[in-house]
Every structure is written in C-alpha cells, then in structure tokens.
Amino acid sequence: MSLIETHYKNIYQLLEYEDYPNLLKKLIDLTLDTEELSFYQKTVSLLDWLEQNQTNITEIRKRFNVLLDDLFSFLQKKGSKQREKLLVVQNLIKAYTQSHFALGPISLDISEGEIIGLVGENGNGKTTLLRSLCGELVPTNGRISYLFDYKDEYDLRSQLIYIPQRTKDWHGSLLSNLQFTAASYGILGEVNEHLVQLVIARMGLRGYRHLNWKSLSSGYKMRFELARMLLRKPKLLLIDEPLANLDILAQQVVLDDFRDIAKSPFRPLGIVLSSQQLYEVEKTSDRVIFLKKGQPQNADIKEGVAEFKEVAKFIVEFESDWQQEELRKVFATLSLENLQIKGGTYIAIFPESTSQERFLQIVVDNRIPLNYFRNISNSTRRFFLS
Numbered sequence: 001m002s003l004i005e006t007h008y009k010n011i012y013q014l015l016e017y018e019d020y021p022n023l024l025k026k027l028i029d030l031t032l033d034t035e036e037l038s039f040y041q042k043t044v045s046l047l048d049w050l051e052q053n054q055t056n057i058t059e060i061r062k063r064f065n066v067l068l069d070d071l072f073s074f075l076q077k078k079g080s081k082q083r084e085k086l087l088v089v090q091n092l093i094k095a096y097t098q099s100h101f102a103l104g105p106i107s108l109d110i111s112e113g114e115i116i117g118l119v120g121e122n123g124n125g126k127t128t129l130l131r132s133l134c135g136e137l138v139p140t141n142g143r144i145s146y147l148f149d150y151k152d153e154y155d156l157r158s159q160l161i162y163i164p165q166r167t168k169d170w171h172g173s174l175l176s177n178l179q180f181t182a183a184s185y186g187i188l189g190e191v192n193e194h195l196v197q198l199v200i201a202r203m204g205l206r207g208y209r210h211l212n213w214k215s216l217s218s219g220y221k222m223r224f225e226l227a228r229m230l231l232r233k234p235k236l237l238l239i240d241e242p243l244a245n246l247d248i249l250a251q252q253v254v255l256d257d258f259r260d261i262a263k264s265p266f267r268p269l270g271i272v273l274s275s276q277q278l279y280e281v282e283k284t285s286d287r288v289i290f291l292k293k294g295q296p297q298n299a300d301i302k303e304g305v306a307e308f309k310e311v312a313k314f315i316v317e318f319e320s321d322w323q324q325e326e327l328r329k330v331f332a333t334l335s336l337e338n339l340q341i342k343g344g345t346y347i348a349i350f351p352e353s354t355s356q357e358r359f360l361q362i363v364v365d366n367r368i369p370l371n372y373f374r375n376i377s378n379s380t381r382r383f384f385l386s
C-alpha cells in the first residue's frame with residue numbers, strides 16, 4: 001500500500017468511527033497540503049456550515065465524505081513527497097566563556113518527516129543546542145549545514161523556525177496578528193483570509209480568534225505560535241519546551257499535532273523539540289537525545305555520526321505499597337542488582353537476561369500490589385538515575 005493510500009485509509013477510518021474533531025484536523029491538513037485557493041474555500045465553507053449545523057449527523061457525514069474524496073483525488077495526482085535530509089550537524093561545540101559550560105561535540109542529522117526529542121535535566125544544554133541549530137548562536141567549533149533550498153538569509157529564517165520557551169507578547173487580536181504574519185510572507189487577499197481561517201481552526205483557536213495576548217492562557221499562546229508557524233510553511237521546526245504549561249490532555253493533543261504535521265505525505269517537515277515530559281516525548285519522537293553536561297549520553301559519535309546506544313540491563317519503574325525490604329527479598333530470585341526509591345516510585349535494575357514476563361510472574365506469584373509499571377530498559381529515563 002502506498003503512503004497516500006495508507007494515509008487515506010486511516011483518515012476514512014475516522015469517518016467510520018465518527019471521530020469528527022480528529023477528522024476535521026486531518027481534513028484541514030489535507031486542504032493545506034493542496035496549496036489551492038479553491039480547496040481553502042471549500043473547507044472554510046464547511047467550517048462555517050458546521051458551526052450552524054452540529055446535530056445533523058447524516059448531512060455532516062455526507063459533506064465530510066464529498067470533500068475528502070475531492071481532496072484525495074487532487075492530492076493523488078500531486079503525489080507524495082520524497083523525504084529529504086534537511087540538516088547535518090558535524091562535531092558541533094558551543095562553549096560559553098562566562099559560565100564555563102560547553103555543549104558537544106554533537107553530531108546528528110534530521111530528515112523531513114522526522115521528530116527528534118531533546119531531554120535532560122535543567123541547564124544541560126537543550127536550549128543551547130536549539131539556538132545553535134537555528135543560527136542564533138555561532139558554533140565555537142564544528143559545522144551545521146542546511147540542505148534544503150533557500151534564496152537568502154531571510155528565506156532560510158522563514159523555513160527554519162525556532163520557537164523559544166518564552167515567546168514575545170503581541171498587540172491586537174489573534175486573528176489580525178495571524179493575518180499580518182501571512183501578509184508579511186507575501187500571502188495576500190483571499191488566500192490570506194482563508195488560510196488564516198484554516199490554521200485557526202486547525203489549532204482549535206476558532207473560539208479565541210478575537211482575543212488578545214493578555215486574554216489567552218499559556219496553552220493557547222503556544223497554539224497561536226504553532227498557527228503562526230504553519231502559515232510560514234517551514235521545513236524545520238525547532239521548539240523549546242512546547243509542553244511546559246500545558247495540561248496532560250493538551251500535551252497529548254500538541255504531540256499528536258506535531259506527528260501529523262511532521263509526517264504529512266505531501267509536505268513533511270523535521271521537528272526538534274525539547275521537553276521534560278520524557279515518556280510523552282519518547283512516544284512521539286523517532287529519536288531521543290539525552291543531554292548531560294552538554295554531552296549526548298545515549299549516542300556514541302563514530303566517524304562524526306551519532307550511533308544510538310542500547311543498555312545491557314533490564315530496568316523497571318513501578319509503584320507499590322510494599323516496603324523496600326519485602327521487595328528486595330522477592331526480587332532476589334531474579335538477581336536484583338539495585339533498587340532505588342524516589343518520590344514514591346521504585347526503580348529496579350536486573351541483569352539483561354531477566355525478562356519482563358519473569359518479572360511479572362514474580363509480581364503475580366507473590367501478589368505484589370502494583371499501581372504502576374513501566375519497562376524503561378530502552379528509555380532515556382534510565383539516565384536520570386542517580
């Protein structure tokens with residue numbers, strides 16, 4: 001099955017399951033992928049119609065179906081985009097003279113459709129890496145090469161978007177700001193009007209379009225930044241702590257959005273994001289880099305290329321009402337090497353030969369009360385252990 005056919009099948013399944021909120025997002029993504037005013041108009045009129053007709057399910061289904069068929073037959077002709085390499089970093093070092101902190105050497109590359117997660121404790125170089133990748137900081141050593149086409153420095157900056165942790169405030173309404181952003185990238189007239197409506201709806205900002213910066217919560221300010229990013233049609237998005245200030249549900253929505261946007265068969269883009277939400281980031285990213293004192297811990301640099309390391313241990317994180325002593329006793333049969341407890345959560349380290357099944361069997365046989373369990377043998381979580 002081709003990439004487009006799989007995409008098509010997944011989206012039609014949403015129609016079958018009547019998951020209209022998600023379907024609407026996908027439909028807007030496909031509309032943006034067409035880059036055609038006639039489709040922008042059709043989808044915006046569907047959005048307007050939906051606002052007045054939320055209960056007529058048969059008609060809603062019919063309209064979604066017609067538009068989806070239309071979009072797919074257009075995009076099928078356009079064809080999917082071959083994924084290309086966007087960026088190559090070779091032995092990057094960034095040293096600050098004032099604080100004696102040095103990042104790197106780091107080597108990595110990123111292609112269209114790929115998401116790289118950056119994790120690590122505070123002050124270990126995540127922001128420094130992102131700011132170096134976007135050109136805001138000049139490397140002390142090493143090379144960063146952008147492999148996509150760009151006309152000049154301004155064009156490069158518009159295709160390479162960096163969203164910092166603390167974004168600048170803005171004046172006026174959310175709608176007028178997005179219209180202004182689009183205009184500053186040469187998107188004018190009817191295209192501007194429709195495109196802005198689409199990205200507003202895509203980011204769930206329709207009900208907030210007339211609000212100003214002060215009236216938006218931090219989560220909605222982040223959505224505004226993402227809407228602004230979409231208007232600029234970037235190749236590479238570098239984003240610092242996008243999940244900070246978001247509730248758990250909003251975090252999952254934003255991460256799903258990142259995946260959908262990065263992995264579009266028609267306009268894929270590369271994303272590098274930093275976060276403290278380890279497990280959420282691991283679920284979403286294709287690769288995760290753990291930085292400690294400026295060094296990637298889970299990658300070996302061989303001939304300038306990062307190779308990701310595996311650990312030779314079986315490590316589990318769990319929560320239980322049992323005391324350490326009782327747990328040590330029963331897990332001794334699995335040759336327990338180390339048991340730590342922090343913040344009410346246990347981390348148990350066993351030899352590599354221990355399997356998850358054997359661990360769970362011991363739990364069942366001994367009726368150990370388990371409130372939570374996660375195999376972290378391959379998670380960057382293990383680097384946070386003391």
Ligand SMILES: Nc1ncnc2c1ncn2[C@@H]1O[C@H](COP(=O)(O)OP(=O)(O)OP(=O)(O)O)[C@@H](O)[C@H]1O
Nearest residue numbers: 096098099101120121122123124125126127128129
């Ligand atoms: N402009 C600067 N001049 C000197 N030192 C700096 C500068 N910016 C950052 N540092 C230092 O570099 C180190 C790494 O900082 P950085 O902001 O990259 O870490 P981080 O992993 O993003 O941290 P956090 O999770 O807290 O955002 C810190 O020790 C910081 O104090």
